[in-house]
Amino acid sequence: MPARTHGRPRDSRTHAAILSATVALIVDAGYGALTIVGVAARAGVGKDAIYRRWSGKPELVYEAVFTSADADPIPDTGTLIGDVTILVERLVDEFAAPAAAVALPGLLADFADQPALRMRIREDLLAGVKARLVEVFDRAAARGELVADVPVELILDSLAGTVLFHVGLVGAPVTPELPRHLAAMVVTGIKTR
Amino acid sequence: MPARTHGRPRDSRTHAAILSATVALIVDAGYGALTIVGVAARAGVGKDAIYRRWSGKPELVYEAVFTSADADPIPDTGTLIGDVTILVERLVDEFAAPAAAVALPGLLADFADQPALRMRIREDLLAGVKARLVEVFDRAAARGELVADVPVELILDSLAGTVLFHVGLVGAPVTPELPRHLAAMVVTGIKTR
Amino acid sequence: MPARTHGRPRDSRTHAAILSATVALIVDAGYGALTIVGVAARAGVGKDAIYRRWSGKPELVYEAVFTSADADPIPDTGTLIGDVTILVERLVDEFAAPAAAVALPGLLADFADQPALRMRIREDLLAGVKARLVEVFDRAAARGELVADVPVELILDSLAGTVLFHVGLVGAPVTPELPRHLAAMVVTGIKTR
Amino acid sequence: MPARTHGRPRDSRTHAAILSATVALIVDAGYGALTIVGVAARAGVGKDAIYRRWSGKPELVYEAVFTSADADPIPDTGTLIGDVTILVERLVDEFAAPAAAVALPGLLADFADQPALRMRIREDLLAGVKARLVEVFDRAAARGELVADVPVELILDSLAGTVLFHVGLVGAPVTPELPRHLAAMVVTGIKTR
DNA sequence: AAATAAGCGAGACGGTACGTCGAGTCTTCAA
DNA sequence: TTGAAGACTCGACGTACCGTCTCGCTTATTT
Structure with a gap:
């Protein structure tokens, strides 16, 4: 429970904008051509807003692409x-x-x-x-x-x-x-x- | 199209030096950290000598790492x-x-x-x-x-x-x-x- | 225009802490290396407390360094x-x-x-x-x-x-x-x- | 006599373009607003071409602005x-x-x-x-x-x-x-x- | 007492420059 | 033509500071 009670809280719209810009750029240009600079520009966001949340491109893409919680259990088919x-x-x-x-x-x-x-x-x-x-x-x-x-x-x-x-x-x-x-x-x- | 009859022939030692520098760097630093500049420096070679032979990092590494012709057929074990x-x-x-x-x-x-x-x-x-x-x-x-x-x-x-x-x-x-x-x-x- | 009668009055200790942090940083690191962020950190103060009082680095430093009123007149030496x-x-x-x-x-x-x-x-x-x-x-x-x-x-x-x-x-x-x-x-x- | 016999020689037009862009930007915007990035853009040059020659803004501006050799001796006026x-x-x-x-x-x-x-x-x-x-x-x-x-x-x-x-x-x-x-x-x- | 209004530390925010590095191309001299 | 050296433009890196803007909280004045 690190709380973070102080300071201005992070803006969830910024968060969402980054993630959706990331997904869009991956689909458009591929993983190799995706850059932090490019994501920031597309999301209308400063680079720091990204580096504040993720330590690099792999972590960012991981969260952007694999958000499908999909915790549903497998139904029992009998076999x-x-x-x-x-x-x-x-x-x-x-x-x-x-x-x-x-x-x-x-x-x-x-x-x-x-x-x-x-x-x-x-x-x-x-x-x-x-x-x-x-x-x-x-x-x-x-x-x-x-x-x-x-x-x-x-x-x-x-x-x-x-x-x-x-x-x-x-x-x-x-x-x-x-x-x-x-x-x-x-x-x-x-x-x- | 006799391809290249004129001029100085390519030096096979240059070729070999590039490939072995490539393998050495991959083992030492990994694929992501391997750069053409780094290979050239380690091989004691100019960058052009590399670009003259391969069009980029993937092709270079492919040739450097997967040279095991290994054309031996699979022996027949009976099953x-x-x-x-x-x-x-x-x-x-x-x-x-x-x-x-x-x-x-x-x-x-x-x-x-x-x-x-x-x-x-x-x-x-x-x-x-x-x-x-x-x-x-x-x-x-x-x-x-x-x-x-x-x-x-x-x-x-x-x-x-x-x-x-x-x-x-x-x-x-x-x-x-x-x-x-x-x-x-x-x-x-x-x-x- | 009584300016500011409402609200919490400015804390003179904050004021003093900013000025002395400014002087300390100038002596330690020089004018070029002095930043508002650095002054705020050293004074244990938020950035806004600085921007509320001064419009920028030159004004802040000017007040911090040249406070010697020194209004004493020059004594008459006769020549x-x-x-x-x-x-x-x-x-x-x-x-x-x-x-x-x-x-x-x-x-x-x-x-x-x-x-x-x-x-x-x-x-x-x-x-x-x-x-x-x-x-x-x-x-x-x-x-x-x-x-x-x-x-x-x-x-x-x-x-x-x-x-x-x-x-x-x-x-x-x-x-x-x-x-x-x-x-x-x-x-x-x-x-x- | 370090010579520099090897490699491609530095392009004097690049050199000149950087210096004149520097002078132009100083006159237009002032010393404080002059940036290496800005000089590079105005000169149509990469940043490295600047950092290769000068170690920073002061050295660059010094060379750009004070080129008046002006080695003429002072004429003897008699007094x-x-x-x-x-x-x-x-x-x-x-x-x-x-x-x-x-x-x-x-x-x-x-x-x-x-x-x-x-x-x-x-x-x-x-x-x-x-x-x-x-x-x-x-x-x-x-x-x-x-x-x-x-x-x-x-x-x-x-x-x-x-x-x-x-x-x-x-x-x-x-x-x-x-x-x-x-x-x-x-x-x-x-x-x- | 309650309402109002600033001050305050913290830190997020969009920008922008920093100085470095690698990409791939080009230009020199020498072999 | 090859080769080593290295200059060239371009553009991303990750960091830092700018000046502004929320937050929750505190401290005063005004009703």
Whole structure:
């Protein structure tokens, strides 16, 4: 509770203007061409207003692009493969959104370059996905559908890596079958291990 | 078009000095911190000597880091899963090499940002992997081990994306079991589709 | 126009804290390095408390550094040269004081840059000196020591300019003979004109 | 003889464009309002081209404004007062020139703020004046017109300080009599010491 | 006593200049 | 023509200060 009781409070309109200018510029110009100067100009804001809130471009873009709280749990479809399919659909929706698909490669590259940010890839960006993945596997175990000792993190990296590579890097169009295929591959692969 | 018959021929030592300076700098400082100016200084070379050969940082790094021709075919182990395991081992060796692991995220991000380069991800960087993957699947089909209609590109993206995410982005240590696990997941996932 | 009868009256301790912080910073860091932000921080005061009283850095420094009312008249020594020597001694004391010597060049430069402030150089900063100079010349005239038509302003500029240049700009040490030399030069120069 | 045999030589047109933009901006806007950014823009030049040649605003302005080599010796008028009058006329011409009069206060203030530059006021800016002053006094001594042991530096500070204060700070118009008055004051003041 | 009106520290705000650095191009001399 | 050196324009970086503007709070005068 650091409070911040003193001084003029930060203006939420400034905050919003920065974030929406960031998203707009990413979509228009791409992550590489996005600059703090450019965001400030587009938002009609001083550079300090940005640096006061974020320590740099990666943090700014991260907050601007990944605001989809999306805390909804995965509904129970009765089968593991069904549940994972829905989970992958959500992941694809998140990663294939216009700003996200453009921002992800550069954003992840910048995160990977800084040790302080690197750990946030799994802990922040994928935290929600991981939590839901664990829950889905727990349900499957309760159902007796699954053996124990599931390599959750490998599966997480597989799902995220595949979607990222497919959507962000290669730029392949997302077909409706992708989630089902990917879910099937992962789930049957695990089960028959 | 005999290209260049006139004038002083290019010095191969200059070429080599640039490439090795590039690799050294990537390992030392990371992809993001690598600059053409820095490479030139470290190689004891003028900037033009670099721009004369490569059109920019991504192309330079691509050539410097991914020179492992590695055209060796995958030996026939008798089973698809065995073949794919070896293929993944090779992929991991390639992506987890010191310079490659550091360079990959930024390099792919820069490739993804430029439409002209984006297609080269699958066509150049993964060309060898794809060719061997096709060959391995052909062998499995000949063996009667596999149904037809294999989604090669999805599998390719899965393998490359998983390894990239695991090794380059998350920075997780590579365990010896990873190739086997990943191969098992993909192969059984495909077979029981 | 009773000006301000309502509201909380200004705190004289705030006033004093600002002025002494200003003097301290000038001595420590010089006029150029003095900032309003820095004064506010050192005085433990908000910026507005400063802007409420002074319109900018030159005015603030002017008040902080030149508060020596020094309205004492020049004692009658019996000779013009004696009187002027005392006058120059006072001028040197004023201009060579630690804060003043450091502040003068920058302060006068800022005053000169703004037409609104430029006239205050002679009218405020040198007002006392000029008044005493006139008085001293009047005494000399009464004594019959001097011809009429003395170019007071030229003499004023000479005295002030010489001391400023010597002490503030060149940074030469003030020798005890300086006032006498300077007075002699000016007075005999005028008399034998 | 540092030579500089390697690399592309500096472009003299760039040099000239920077200097003339500097002079133009000083006359238009004053020393305080002159910025490196502004000079670069007006000269159609990158900022680095300026920082490559000068270490900051004071050095740049110094070179831009005080290029009048003016190495002409003072003609021998036969009397000390005549010689000094001419010397002061030259000094007034130099200090009252449009760009110089505007630049001097700020320029000298900046020089005075930096110990490294402070010594250059007498040694560079006034070097020519001082040399000619010494010569003029030598001639007077040879003529038998003057006693020995002249406080040259005090006289130098008097002349320069008076002109600076009159012209640069107070902004008083320069009357044609000023040089004669000032010379008379100084010379008779010295002689009858 | 309540209402009104400033003063006050804190700090956010849009601007703007700073001095540095890298991009990619161009220009010199020498090989 | 290559090559090392380095000047060139351009533009982003992250920092700092400008002078203005809210905040919550305090301290006085006026009703």
